[in-house]
Amino acid sequence: MYFDRKDKSDQTLLDFYQRLLFPRLVEEKMLILLRQGRIGKWFSGIGQEAIAVGATLAMDSQEYILPMHRNLGVFTTRDISMRRLMAQWQGKTTGFTKGRDRSFHFGTQEHHIIGMISHLGPQLALADGIALADLLKGKKKATLVFTGEGATSEGDFHEALNVAAVWNLPVIFLIENNGYGLSTPVAEQYHCKNLVDKAAGYGMKGIQIDGNNILELYDTINALAVSLRENPEPVLVECMTFRMRGHEEASGTKYVPADLLEQWAIKDPLNNYERYLLEEGVLTEQQVTKMKVAMHAEITSGIEQAFLDPEPKADPDRELADMYAPALSQPVAPPQNALTPNLRFLDAISEALRIAMEQHSNLVLMGQDIAGYGGAFKITAGLSDSFGTARVRNTPICESAIVGAGLGLSINGCKAVVEMQFADFVSCGFNQIVNNLAKTHYRWGEKADVVIRMPTGAGTGAGPFHSQSNEAWFTKTPGLKIVYPAFPQEAKGLLLAAIADPNPVLFFEHKSLYRRLSGPVPEGYYTLEIGKAIRRRNGTQFTLITYGMGVHWAIDYLDAHPELQATLLDLCSLQPWDKAAVKQAVADTGRVIILHEDTLSSGFGAEISAWIAEHCFELLDAPVLRCASLDTAIPMNKNLEHQFLAASQLGQKIEQLMAY
Structure with missing residues (x-):
């Protein structure tokens, strides 16, 4: 492996080494903990560290990076503490997700890292949006997003690269081609010779590099980032490397030919770089030993502290509240004296x-x-x-x-x-x-x-x-x-x-x-409360609960049958929905029809009906009826469509309810 230091100082080369060494030592510690039964799972990036570390070093600290689940070096190079990382992996309250997610499935605005979801490809499009926001704000920044060779088979890969190319977004799409997607070799993942060849199809630059050479990696990504900040455009970079461990440790590597593992072991990114520094006189064996002792102590301390951190306490109210970001609770009234034209x-x-x-x-x-x-x-x-x-x-x-x-x-x-x-x-x-x-x-x-x-x-x-x-x-x-x-x-x-x-x-x-x-419609800016229903009619015979077009079907039917005295409740919102208004409407009449245009089975009316049965049973004088469309696809022909729609059944359902 050839290393070209260019104009880098000895101290810079040493800094790179320390950044490369630290995640390797963390990885080795994780394997020990796994064997001891102190952790349950680990996705190893041993043999691939140069990509995560070199690419992260090449980016500005305020530029976003979207890594994958083997990119420990992104997180350590951005100086996230070992204790916080371990707390995340162990599902502790002090982790980034408070025990709600595992591994690297999290983001941190403080460190400008946005973690993946298990579906792999979707994060590529997030990078497009992040880069677009920078362009719109006039910020000269690049965005770096990782993916694997397996995920390039997903439609999200194509869509994200195509959008970035059409919009000239400053995104570096970095493929870690590590040979296998779990046990599937690259020969069964794609038929082109090199993944980087796909770049031409999107009208973007494509570069293939040695992913195990930290200096080549750094120099390539740094040069691209510098260029993209001034001249926004996407670039596809394919980093050739190899996964030396199983997809996760339990899966092993029996499916990998032994000679292939031997070939790539020779190309180990840490060993080769360390050897280069020793030969150049930039690093000594004594320094290596000293660094490892200090890092082992830091890693062990952080891990043990995290093990002592508290487990999350189950609190349903907190969990429910945290599904949503806080929103303004009070609606904004229209401007005073606002006109209300039709x-x-x-x-x-x-x-x-x-x-x-x-x-x-x-x-x-x-x-x-x-x-x-x-x-x-x-x-x-x-x-x-x-x-x-x-x-x-x-x-x-x-x-x-x-x-x-x-x-x-x-x-x-x-x-x-x-x-x-x-x-x-x-x-x-x-x-x-x-x-x-x-x-x-x-x-x-x-x-x-x-x-x-x-x-x-x-x-x-x-x-x-x-x-x-x-x-x-x-x-x-x-x-x-x-x-x-x-x-x-x-x-x-x-x-x-x-x-x-x-x-x-x-x-x-x-x-x-x-x-x-x-x-x-009032002129000017105003808002209405999401989750608040509106009573359109008041009556005593029965209640119609509906939304959207169903409201107009109900109004038309009631207008055509003035003998019926119905309460008509327009939900307006389905998540959240106005349970208090529903309960009051049920109490006022004791008879309920839930009307919606969607098909009957598992339509939203089923949820309302179940809730009424559970919470308003004593208020009912008849079974809750649902009026919905047929459980078929929607036909095109007007006669068939009319028969399909719930409106065609509304009269019969009202008669059925009133006759109970």
Whole structure:
């Protein structure tokens, strides 16, 4: 292995050595603890340390790094204490996640490190968002994100690199090609000769380097970071290395040919660099011994202190509270003497976005065709003229990467609103929503300040892929807020509240209401409370609980049957939802129908019905009935669609309830 020191001083070379040695000694200690049964699992990065250490040394301390689960050297090089790291690994209260997550699944704003989730690829898009936030703020910074050769097979890899290339984002995508994804060799992971060859397909630079040579690693990443700060663009770097231990220790390495392990043992990054320094006279054997003694003491002390740290005490109230970042509890009233002109549902949403862009200078809108074209439904028309295409951004067709970029923007101090062209397409970004957005605050206390606008619902003959009511996909996921307004006034006030809220909010907009429904909407900035229901009608015979289009179906039916005296409760929000208002409405009539456009089985009405049965049983005079759409996909033909929708069954359900 050839080392080129260039203009580095002896002290710099020694500093590099110490940074490289420390994580190796930690790794060796972990293997001892594992054999002693004091820890339960360990993902070893032995033989790969030069990548994490060299790349981290090459980046500015205020630049974000997004490492993987073998990149211990990132954390130690950024001077996170051994005690804090061990507390994290052992699930102690003093760890970064308070025992809620393990290993390196955490982030720390103090050290500008954003940890991974187990799905590997999604973190690449977060790097896009972080880098975009720096560009929008005029900061000359680069972002470094790690991935493995196995994760390059994921769609998230393609999406993130494509977005970074299209937007010229200063991101260094670093592949640690260590030969195996668990037991799967590279020959079964990809068919190209080198992963770095993929860079050309995205129109970006690609560089392959020896991942075991710390000086080559440092010099390459440092030069790239310097360049990207002045001339933003993404770069793909493939670091050739090898995993000398099992995927995790229990899996072993029996599937690896012995001669391959021998070949790579000769290329050990620490041993080779140490030998080089000894030969150059920069380092002595005595210094090595002295360093190891001091480091062993530091490591052992930190570990033993962490073992003594307290275990988390189970507190359901605290756990529930920590699912969400604190949000403003009091709604903001409209300006005094504000006029309330009639606006279409669509225009109320457009006005809310315009006001939010003025209110929050760090707000970024992202979606397919939302800039000059104005979006599929023209809701964002004119916004790019007012606020520029840097903040009103057309995106490639890659929902996962854009949701992930939204989280990256939030991490780096911005707000994001992502428009799904149709709510149906959110399935392509599902993992980012339910595993990244929803869990981030609970796991390590970081907000996920992202709103996802969801044009939803049937009634336009658009068929199975453009008409689904898919709110129930998300209502069971802790950490998300779900909003579903039925009138223009609520659409504006709740959207402004969602954008102000630091938590991830899915904002459902029934597209059949966009142009056919108008109503009074106060001018100016105001917010409504998320989780607060509205009584639309008061009656004594029965209660209708619904939301979205269901509110209008209920109103139309009740208007057509004035003999019926019903209480009509519009939930407005589904997570959180207004349990107190539901209980009062049940108490007022004793008979309940829950109406929604979604299919019957496991729709959100099932949750409300179960809650009423559990908490309001003594208030009921009849079984709770659900009126929902057929348990089929949504047909395109108008006659079939009408038969499918819950509205076609509402009269029969009311008759059934009244006859009980």
